[in-house]
Amino acid sequence: DAKTTQPPSMDCAEGRAANLPCNHSTISGNEYVYWYRQIHSQGPQYIIHGLKNNETNEMASLIITEDRKSSTLILPHATLRDTAVYYCIVRVGTGNQFYFGTGTSLTVIP
């Protein structure tokens, strides 16, 4: 079953780019990678998703390696409000289950 591996924590200086890696080496060929973040104990919030091409929206950019075994979420100019836990998730098996894992706790430092 496809699962993800992320570093447990990262720090980033305010105004700098935050690069959050995720390993998903067992992902199926037609499955998307989704990124969410959770601020304090609020419900997770969708950020971005992608299949094999790089993606960008108003919140972030997503870089997916050519072999699709890993991806990086980029917050181009991190602010204090970006301090949160970031989850990289993929579908598990052939059903409708998504594996969240423990995510990366990002702290943006003033």
Next chain:
Amino acid sequence: NAGVTQTPKFQVLKTGQSMTLQCAQDMNHEYMSWYRQDPGMGLRLIHYSVGAGITDQGEVPNGYNVSRSTTEDFPLRLLSAAPSQTSVYFCASSYSGSGVSKNIQYFGAGTRLSVL
């Protein structure tokens, strides 16, 4: 646009009591799910539904029941509460058709449950 609404926000139960956590969405999403989040951990899937009348078990289904009689509602029932069920519960919904919006999950604000 309300999105996903969970009630109650907080609940304290005694061991052995039963209760129902409510979840409603107004986006006409087919897919709905329940997760639990324990301190310092990620979200674990309890049960999910791909449409009215269809439910299935997730990673940690024991001690919980669900039903899906309408597209909008997906209640989670604790049959006999135990201290191990103390957690934060999140409900989510997503569109499961075709297109780029497929499987983007929208989460409620959560229900914080303590079982004494």
